[in-house]
Amino acid sequence: MKSLSVFFKDVGSAVRNPKVLIPVIAILFIPILYSGIYLAAYWDPYGHVDKLPVAVVNLDKGAELEGKSLHVGNDLIDELKKNDDFKWEFVSAAKAKEGMQTDKYYMQITIPENFSSKATTLLDDKPAPAELIYEPNGNYNFVGAQIGKTAIKDLKSKVSAKVTESYAETLLDKFSEVSDGLAEAGDGAGELKSGAVKLDDGAVKLKDNLEKLASGTLKLQDGLSPLSNGVNALHNGASKLESGTTSLVSGLQQLQQAATSQLQSGADQLKTGSDKLAAGLQSSLDGTNKLQAGLQSSEQGSAKLSDGLQTAVQGSGTLATGLQSAVDGSSKVADGAQSVAAGLKQLAESNPELAASADVQKLIAASQAVADGSAQLHESEQKLAQGADQLHQGNQQLAAGATELHGGQQQLLAGANQLVDGQKQLLAGAGQLSQGGAQLSDGLKQFSSKLGEAATGGSQLAAGAKQLGSGTTALQTGVGKLSGGVSSLADGSKQLGEGAGKLANGLSDLKDGSGELATKLNDAAKKTSEVKKTDDVVNMFAEPVNSSENKAESVSNYGTGMTPFFLSIGLFVGSLISTIVLKMRETSVPGVSGWNRFVSRTLVFGSVSIIQSVIVASFMLYGLGLETHSTGMFYLFTIITGLTFMLIVQALVTWLDLPGRYVIILLLVFQLAASAGTFPVELIPSWLQSISQWLPMTHSIVGLRAVVSSGNFDVMWHQAGILSIYAGVSIVLTLAYFLWSGRRPKKEADVTEAGQAATV
Known part of the structure; x- marks a missing residue:
């Protein structure tokens, strides 16, 4: 009971002191400032690529294939006019070049004049593939250029299907002959x-x-x-x-x-x-x-x-x-x-x-x-x-x-x-x-x-x-x-x-x-007469394989997919910033035992973590419109993640003080690189892969993905169990410090506290 009274006295002291209360309130919104604003800015960037201007230059002069007129360039232009993948602008070569130099366009697509004629060489002794020239403006924006590269693959498949359709018609005519x-x-x-x-x-x-x-x-x-x-x-x-x-x-x-x-x-x-x-x-x-x-x-x-x-x-x-x-x-x-x-x-x-x-x-x-x-x-x-x-x-x-x-x-x-x-x-x-x-x-x-x-x-x-x-x-x-x-x-x-x-x-x-x-x-x-030239057969030759997306395993947008990663980062950074505002070792009540100080400090940091988790989770759900398989599970796992990070940070900073914060920053850097928040873990260097499973943020990201995307709550509970182990070890370390520090001479303790900020 005395431990709880120390905790309430510390809270009351902070509430009565505006210089303490205002910073405490500020750190409660650190996760939103770090992760929420970023996700709000890039919640669905791929849903707005139709606003990216792309220059299209058609120089194709057409050709003939088996007596039939072939204008692949014009066909491609017609296809582009039908879709809104990008903000297509059909301009001349001079205007496209000027637009690329002035960073007006993120990419330039050029259909050369021999595009159709090369597309008719498949039946020649030495066929020459048609080339679709594209020039991403990487100097202007790297990500925009990468998006353009992805789009050009889709254009290539469409053009290839159109050319293959012409070849299929010719080939089936040959089959008839x-x-x-x-x-x-x-x-x-x-x-x-x-x-x-x-x-x-x-x-x-x-x-x-x-x-x-x-x-x-x-x-x-x-x-x-x-x-x-x-x-x-x-x-x-x-x-x-x-x-x-x-x-x-x-x-x-x-x-x-x-x-x-x-x-x-x-x-x-x-x-x-x-x-x-x-x-x-x-x-x-x-x-x-x-x-x-x-x-x-x-x-x-x-x-x-x-x-x-x-x-x-x-x-x-x-x-x-x-x-x-x-x-x-x-x-x-x-x-x-x-x-x-x-x-x-x-x-x-x-x-x-x-x-x-x-x-x-x-x-x-x-x-x-x-x-x-x-x-x-x-x-x-x-x-x-x-x-x-x-x-x-x-x-x-x-x-x-x-x-x-x-x-x-x-x-x-x-x-x-x-x-x-x-x-x-x-x-x-x-x-x-x-x-x-x-x-x-x-x-x-x-x-x-x-x-x-x-x-x-x-x-x-x-x-x-x-x-x-x-x-x-x-x-x-x-x-x-x-x-x-x-x-x-x-x-x-x-x-x-x-x-x-x-x-x-x-x-x-x-x-x-x-x-x-x-x-x-x-x-x-x-047998050869059984090969009939119909529209369905020609389309099958042109596109023998179609892909269909299983919506059950898909993620609706970029923000939903990146929420587990940035939410984990925000909670971890919020925990780190809390150590700058809040007292780590002492309370507002002088002369209390190490156990009382441990209970007071742990409850303070835990309360701050829970409030941070509830605020940032509410912002994700109701501010950004995040869709999850269970709102209650999302709140619960966010709180578990925030508490785990806060307890880890508390243990390290309580023991090491300023060097502990440096260790926390190093841990954050390693987690950013090795926790597979953006790219799959298989794509990172092998030495980072070996430490990925030992990082707490790896497990928080997997658990949050289970709640937000897959709905596999067994995975969530498994990851929650692992995070609980981290939290339990951290509590034990923190308790060990307070019990050990309680036996030190009072003078040594006073000297130690003199180096800390006079906060909660």
Whole structure:
């Protein structure tokens, strides 16, 4: 209890003394001044890179790839205009250079004029990669230049994908051509197989025929003896031919004389008769043509007569019908008039006054006259109707006769046409006969001359028969030589037969090989044809691998990622600054024991640390908007970290005083370098890696990352346990000092305290 009273007296003394209270309040905000302000300034710098001006110069002149226009530079410019990764400014080379010199731009990207042309050299023997020239302005700002380098890699991948897409389209077109070529080659191989089959069959036939040739030559050799006998018989026949040709010559001469005198006169008479026949046929044809014209006119007239009679039939029928109607009407009129007359008579008889009237008598007489006239009219109309019926029947008979007449005339006209055609044919035949007679006369003249030539030829044939006799003698000699040649032919045909057998075997192998070749080529064509050029395939060639970020393990921004590091630094620096403002060894109550001083000093430093931790954690959460997996765990681990750092600093400064602060600064430097707060620990020198796990800030950073980023609280508790060990060791060291200092003489203690500041 006395220890707590010392603590409260120290706090009360500080509160009543503004010179002490104000510095104490100031050190409570040291972690915010050190870490909070820095993180606030750079909380999300990568989220604002669109404000960094970057100059883009496009000098590309374009090129052609497989007949297609390629402008990779313009495509890149279009892509840059679509995104806001940076503040792109598309300027000329001169303006870009001026902007770099005046630190207007953080980077310059130049698309050279041969950019597209180099992109088309992939299929050349010596392809040249396209170069995208970028110039970071590192002299202006190193970090900005590094960000630009990272962005240029993304641009490079986009440009590469665009160029690869063009190559993929060309390559897939080539695949189609190769597939078509393989298909054609497969068809050719199939035809080769068919040809090989035919050639194989031909080789077999060749072998068989050569065997037949060999056997035939043997038979030929056997048949040479009859040939020799035949040649002898030919020689004898040639002698007889010579005598026969002499007789033939004399007979031909006699035939020539007869053909010249008798046959020539008959041919002349035939020509004369045929000319007369042609003239007569021409006269007959003229008459037949006139007859045809007359029949044509007669046929047309009969047609008109038939049409007129048909009209008359129709008219007479109409007339008969009308008269019949008139007869019916007159009958009714007569009956009506008779009825009127009878009615008047009855009226007169029933009325004496009317009967005595002269007018009535006239009326009765008139009505009787009308009745009599109507009866006569009825009889006349009946007679007219009978006459009209007879007229109609007569017209019908005339029309039927006219129709028969017209049909007969048509038959006559057809016969006349046939007659004309026949006479034309006869006339043509007569002309041909006349020509044939002339040709016969000319032919007989030629025949006579040819008979003379034949006689001359007979003489030559006789001379040839003599030569034939001489030739048969030479033939007999040649037959002997032929016998020897046939023997050589038999041997050669046998050797050819053996070679044809080997050829057949080789062609069989060729047939099998060409069949397999056709199958393989067709399979290859089928496989290559499966490669289709679609937008999805082209895009797959251009970008075969896509990356997707797992948001569960990502950090939202730069400030969140750096919070564990800078928060640890702020708490450590805040602990160090606290040793300058607060008393390390003595209290405001004189003469107390070492234990009381230990409790008072530890509670003071612990309280300051807790307040610093709560203030800086609240600023992170609510001032900067830091998102964590647990607010309570974040507060708890921040307090554990601050207490650990404060207890370490207290122990070192309590024991060593000013040299202790120097040791704390060295410890801070080592922790800044080796605690993996910015770069991974694997990237630092190996000797720093070896001490990294022994530094308290290493464990505070890992624990804070677990709370802020991963949410793995097992890791947090593990790191909290390690920090508790550091804190426990530090408390023991501090307690040891106060217990040891409590046994020193009072004078020595006073001298020690005189070197410290008169603070809390």
